[in-house]
Every structure is written in structure tokens, then in C-alpha cells.
Amino acid sequence: MATPKRSESWIPHFVLIMGVVVFAFPIYFALIGSTHDAATIATGRMPLLPGGHMLDNYWQALTSGTGFRVSGSPVRTLLLNSLVMALVIAVGKIAISIISAYAVAFFNFPLRMFFFWMIFVTLMLPVEVRIIPTYKVVTDLGMINTYAGLTVPLIASATATLLFRQVFLTIPDELVEAAKIDGAGALRFFWQIVLPLSRTNIAALFVILFIYGWNQYLWPLLITTSRSMETIVIGIVKMIGTSEAQTDWNLIMATAVLAMLPPVAVVIFMQHWFVKGLIETEK
Amino acid sequence: MRRRVIFPNKVLPYLLLAPQLAITVVFFFWPAGQAIYYSVLLQDPFGLHTEFVWLENFRIILTDPLYLGSVQVTVIFSTAVAALPMGAALLFAVMADRKIRGTHVYRMLLMWPYAVAPAVAASLWLFIFHPDIGVIGRWLNDVGMHWDYKLSGNQALLLVILAASWKQVSYNFLFFLAGLQAIPRSVIEAASMDAGLGRTFWSIIFPLLSPMTFFLLVVNMVYAFFDTFGVIYALTGGGPAKATETLIYKVYTDGVMNLDLGGSSAQSVILMVVVIGLTALQFRFIERKVHY
Numbered sequence A: 001m002a003t004p005k006r007s008e009s010w011i012p013h014f015v016l017i018m019g020v021v022v023f024a025f026p027i028y029f030a031l032i033g034s035t036h037d038a039a040t041i042a043t044g045r046m047p048l049l050p051g052g053h054m055l056d057n058y059w060q061a062l063t064s065g066t067g068f069r070v071s072g073s074p075v076r077t078l079l080l081n082s083l084v085m086a087l088v089i090a091v092g093k094i095a096i097s098i099i100s101a102y103a104v105a106f107f108n109f110p111l112r113m114f115f116f117w118m119i120f121v122t123l124m125l126p127v128e129v130r131i132i133p134t135y136k137v138v139t140d141l142g143m144i145n146t147y148a149g150l151t152v153p154l155i156a157s158a159t160a161t162l163l164f165r166q167v168f169l170t171i172p173d174e175l176v177e178a179a180k181i182d183g184a185g186a187l188r189f190f191w192q193i194v195l196p197l198s199r200t201n202i203a204a205l206f207v208i209l210f211i212y213g214w215n216q217y218l219w220p221l222l223i224t225t226s227r228s229m230e231t232i233v234i235g236i237v238k239m240i241g242t243s244e245a246q247t248d249w250n251l252i253m254a255t256a257v258l259a260m261l262p263p264v265a266v267v268i269f270m271q272h273w274f275v276k277g278l279i280e281t282e283k
Numbered sequence B: 001m002r003r004r005v006i007f008p009n010k011v012l013p014y015l016l017l018a019p020q021l022a023i024t025v026v027f028f029f030w031p032a033g034q035a036i037y038y039s040v041l042l043q044d045p046f047g048l049h050t051e052f053v054w055l056e057n058f059r060i061i062l063t064d065p066l067y068l069g070s071v072q073v074t075v076i077f078s079t080a081v082a083a084l085p086m087g088a089a090l091l092f093a094v095m096a097d098r099k100i101r102g103t104h105v106y107r108m109l110l111m112w113p114y115a116v117a118p119a120v121a122a123s124l125w126l127f128i129f130h131p132d133i134g135v136i137g138r139w140l141n142d143v144g145m146h147w148d149y150k151l152s153g154n155q156a157l158l159l160v161i162l163a164a165s166w167k168q169v170s171y172n173f174l175f176f177l178a179g180l181q182a183i184p185r186s187v188i189e190a191a192s193m194d195a196g197l198g199r200t201f202w203s204i205i206f207p208l209l210s211p212m213t214f215f216l217l218v219v220n221m222v223y224a225f226f227d228t229f230g231v232i233y234a235l236t237g238g239g240p241a242k243a244t245e246t247l248i249y250k251v252y253t254d255g256v257m258n259l260d261l262g263g264s265s266a267q268s269v270i271l272m273v274v275v276i277g278l279t280a281l282q283f284r285f286i287e288r289k290v291h292y
Helices: A006-033 A038-042 A054-063 A075-106 A112-124 A127-140 A147-154 A158-169 A173-181 A186-197 A199-214 A218-223 A232-240 A249-269 A271-281 B012-038 B056-062 B065-097 B103-115 B118-129 B135-142 B153-182 B185-194 B197-227 B229-235 B247-257 B261-291
Strands: B041-043 B050-052
Touching (some): A006 B065, A006 B103, A054 A249, A075 A158, A075 A232, A075 A249, A112 A158, A112 B012, A112 B261, A127 A218, A127 B012, A127 B247, A127 B261, A158 A199, A173 A186, A186 A199, A199 A249, A199 A271, A218 B229, A271 B103, B041 B056, B041 B261, B065 B197, B065 B247, B103 B153, B118 B135, B118 B153, B153 B229, B197 B247
């Protein structure tokens, strides 16, 4: 093996460190901003090192969400709403997709492929292109300002169904045969064989879908008119409002940090599942 | 594909499919049908009188300078948001793919922005580029650049492009890195025997990555079209003077703010055609990947 030239060994590190720094730059300032008081930031000469108001800012954001020039809901309410939304969407999507994939893969019945295509076609109808009529349906069903309205319309998932069907096709016929001979019915086979076999796919999908649900914007913006139902992503944009210089930027940045924390933590601590999920859902 | 061994139940499969199909019909097909239906109707602003107008709404939209302006904004915006993250991600991926120490540390430090919501990313960038209190915004004004994205359409567009691209680099990086790691070492080593680094990259590595590049191009386009609403809403609200109003944003303002049901539905239908095109492209790629 030839030894690499000296110049090669530091260039990649240099480029990557620059990349990491540029990436972390906005986060660094958000963290710094959340430790100063509003007046210090409003001068336009915010120090580049942390100030002494960190606990005050986060406490104020979490308990009231309202400052001198910002009125919002307590961030703990917003966090709870986001958590409920992200969890219901992730679990709901996985649950209904895994059973529909099971139906398509392990049974034979009239209109099987028709139903499969029906689910498949929803890939081409993202919520953004049917905003107004979908909003009308939800209004007619009385689901405005409810957790059901926030989550149920987003729960159908062609991607997850396709993924699980792909996984199920790898389960050998012999295994199904053996289970049938042992007297296992379709439901028992699902619980005792299929579900455990899909564990890793479920974990990977969960990470991706949790982030998807947490970061939703347009849909909760339409569905929540009452401030107590807002998610944290909506709450933060409402706090910014007209983005004047004279606003409680310290609270806004504390809220931004709190909004980022759960999904970023999920990505970092469940890194393995995250990468697997990302790559699988695009197949 | 069909299995040889199946379960004999007659009713169970329908029950298993029922929840997914119910949601699909109520929240996907019915609204999509409504969008198509409204797109051929003209309604007065009070909803008292409705008239069937064939393709009149489409004619109005496609000749409306505001709509065409929005098309232009979308083309510039989505080209930039597709190209910038890809360029940066490819550079980082090539660097991280070398046999250097700490690759997995770099990978982790570069992938977390994926988890940041677009609207939250916007608030971070706003805090930095705010003309009065932002660290960079203030500095630009101090050195005499006249930075104010609320007055200058170009600066506003630049800012939404930066904020939207920032978080998309992670995704592109992970896929490029996976693509690079799939190229056999021996191929690269053989090539670098008699060609420089630059040539090895452009004539060997880059062509081998081209299916991945194409795939990411489509994914980034979909992202730029549909997932960046939050960035624009939080940063500029489509302004100043509609300089950052993309097609999705216009559907929202026309439908939700201006209550123009027919016009906004016709725009939705046009966007549906765009998604169908993009999805078809994506699946062509996957088909090719399968044949390899």
C-alpha cells in the first residue's frame, strides 16, 4: 500500500469540519440567543458567548410562552400537542399499513390488486395539492381543532404499505405452510411470526414517521384555530409574527431549541434505525 | 407477485384493508375529486352562484401574469434548492468516503439537520439574517450592503433558498455516501493508478453515481415544491411583492386567504399533474435500479 500524500490527509478533515461548523452555525446562535434577555438582543450587538438568562428564558417559555411583546401558548402545551401528533401519526401509519400489506400479501380475494393500486396512487396526492377540499372535508366532519383532525387525514401511507409488502414477500412459503400445519390461523400467524419478523422495519419506519409528524406545518396551520391545539412548529412561527427587531427573541429562540430537541434527539440516539428507515422508504 | 401459500379467509382481508381504504377514500380521493370538480366551476365570492365554465379557470390562470410570475419563482427556487444541497452533499460525501478517521462522527454531525422542521429552520435563519438584530444581517448593513430581505425581493429569495437548502444537505449527504460506499474499492484504486484525483472523480466516480444523482434530483424537486411551505410562510410570507411566492404558496393564498375556490382548485389540479410526473420519474429510476 502506498502511503497517502501528506496533503490528502488534512484536506478532507478541513472540508468536513468547515461543513460541520456551517451546519451548526444557526443552532449555535439559537442557543446563545436563548441565554440573553430581550433587551440585549434588540440592541443588535448580541455577545457571541452565552449570557445569564438561560433558566429564566426556558422557564418563561415552558410555563407561559408569553413575554413582553410576544403572546403565545405555554410551550409545554405545544410540546404535548406535537408529541401526540407525531406519535399518533407514526403509530397509526405503521398500524394501518402493516395490516393492509398483510391483507395484500397473504390472502387472495376479489379486487385485491385494485385495492393495492388505490393505496399506491395516494403517493401522487400529497396534502399540499388538495389543501382546500381536504380542509372542507375535515370541517364537515367537525374535526377542526381536534387531535383526530390533526392526525387521521395524514395516516394513510402508500410508502409504508409498499415497504411492508416488500418485507412480507421475503417470508418463505414453507414458513406459512408449517404454521398452517401446526394449526395457526391468519391472525395467530400475524402476531407470532410476521410482527416479530418486521420488528426492525417497524423501528426504522417509526423514526422517520415520528420526524415527519413532528415537522408537519401546513396541515396543523389549517386545522388549529384555537391556540391551545397548536403544535410547537406552528407556535414558533406565530411568535415570530411580523419579525420586528423589538420582540422577545430570547423566548422565540428558547422555543426553537425546544422544538428541535425531540426530533434531533431521535435522529442522534436512534441513528442506526434512522439511516435504515431513510434508505428503505425510498425503495 | 403472488404467493403460492395463502390463508383461506374470505372476510378478514377486507377488514384488514378497511382502515387504510376508508382514510384513502375520505381524505384523498374525495378531496382530489372535489379539486377537479371545482376547477371547472366559477363561483362568485359569496358562494351564491356557481357556473360550469369548462377550462375557463385554467385559461385565466395560465394567462395571469401573477401566476406566471409564481411559476418563474418556483423554477428558480426549486432549481437552487435541488442543486445547492446536492453540490454541498457530494463534496462532503467524497471527503467522508476517504479512509479518514472519524467518518462516523462527521456523518452524525452532518445528518441531524434533517430532523429540524423547515419552519423552525426558517426561524433560525431569520435570527441570523435579521437586518437589525441578526449577527450576519447587521454586519452586512454595517459594511454598507443594504441588507433587508423585507424590501428586496432578490435578498428574500436568496434567504428562503438558503434556509430551505440547509436542512436538505443531510439527506443528500447520506445517500451520496451510501452510493460512494457501494462502488468497489478496486475500481477506484485501479483508476487512481493512472489518473489524478480530479480525473478519477469525473470519469469514474461521478458517472457511477449518476443514477443516485438523478434520484436525489427528483427527491429534492419534490421537497422544494411541496415541503418548503413552512420556510416561506415563516420567513417572507411570499413577499416582498410576491418575490418568494411559489406555486404551493399561491394555492394557499388564493384558496385560504382570497377564497378563490375555482382558481385555487385549478392550480391544485396543475400541481397534481406535476406530482404525477415527478412520481413517474422516480419510479422509472427504481425500475432501472432493479434491472442492474
